[in-house]
Amino acid sequence: MIKLENVKKRYAERTVLDIPLLSIAQGEIVAFAGANGSGKTTLLRLLAGLIQADEGSAQLPAERLYMPQQCYAFRGDLVKNITLGGGDAAKARQLLEALELSALADKPARSLSGGELQRLALCRLLVRDCRVLLLDEPTAACDARGAELVLHAIQAYREAHDCAVLMTTHSPVLAAKGADRLIILNSGKPEADGEPREVLLHPATEWAKSFIAGWKIEC
Ligand SMILES: Nc1ncnc2c1ncn2[C@@H]1O[C@H](COP(=O)(O)OP(=O)(O)OP(=O)(O)O)[C@@H](O)[C@H]1O
Ligand SMILES: [Mg+2]
Incomplete structure (x- = not known):
């Protein structure tokens, strides 16, 4: 469904992304980890599609939705923030319920806390249909309960849409509990790739082993 071949991205001569081959199947949830x-x-x-590769080719469906690492709120209440791009208000309220934001539904979105805002940003995507969800650190601002809600919402969306989900994370819990596959990037290159518990418990390379040792894993 998604295939990248020899994709490279450079900034001022420095290669920040170097992906020889990456294939992701329909319905797969893939977590990407790696240092800052x-x-x-x-x-x-x-x-x-926000930036272009300098080399290589990428095949992927046109219907993609992206949640940036920095979440933002528009003026207006939560329902307005979710439906601004054309989403259905009843569906928006269902998502707010699922992400335990219903009590705040009529409040200005700009008054939300960081973790609440992140869950709102996810609702903004999930109210619409797509084939590929791209989520940049979707639980970074969430507490344990919030992260669990986000995971459930992502998995429910995947079940309903049979879409691929690509998410980045610094959380081993999110990777182990929420993804079918974990890929660890080392200076822009995939260094480990597999079933999350397998990658975490049996790292394929010395570098992956030392990177993972920095995570306190309870999975
Ligand atoms: N527009 C840009 N111009 C120059 N360098 C850039 C640009 N965007 C990203 N970089 C550099 O590319 C590298 C990769 O950045 P990127 O934001 O993809 O990292 P990341 O893995 O998402 O990190 P984090 O965990 O901090 O979110 C960094 O060294 C960054 O400084
Ligand atoms: Mg980042």
Whole structure:
């Protein structure tokens, strides 16, 4: 469904993304991890069509939705914020319920806390149909309960739409509990790729082993 071949992205001669081959199947939830600056956001922005690769080819469906790493709110209440792009108000209220934001539905979105705003940003995507969801650190601002709600909402959307989900994360819990596959980027290159628990418990390379050792894993 998604296929990248020899994709490279450079900034001022520095290669920040270098993907020899990456295939992602329909219905797959893939988590991308890696240190700050390892190219996770660059990869999602490239897949969202916001930036162009310098080399290589990418095949992917046209119907894609992208949630940036920095969430934002428009003026107006939560329902307005979700439906601004054409979403259905009843569906928006269902999503607010699922993400435990119903009590805040009539409040100005700009008054939300960081974790609430992140859940709102997810609702803004999930109210619409797509074939590929691109989520940049969708639980970064969430507490444990919020992260669980986000995971459930992503999985429910995947079930309903049979779409691919590509999300970045610094959370091993999100990777292990929420994804079918974990890919770790090392300076823009996939260094480990597989079933999350397998990748975490049996890292394929010394570099992956030392990167994972920095995570406190309870999975
Ligand atoms: N527009 C740009 N111009 C120059 N360098 C850039 C630009 N965008 C990203 N970079 C560089 O590319 C590298 C990868 O950045 P990217 O945002 O993809 O990292 P990341 O893995 O998402 O990091 P984080 O975990 O901090 O979100 C970084 O070193 C960054 O400084
Ligand atoms: Mg990033």
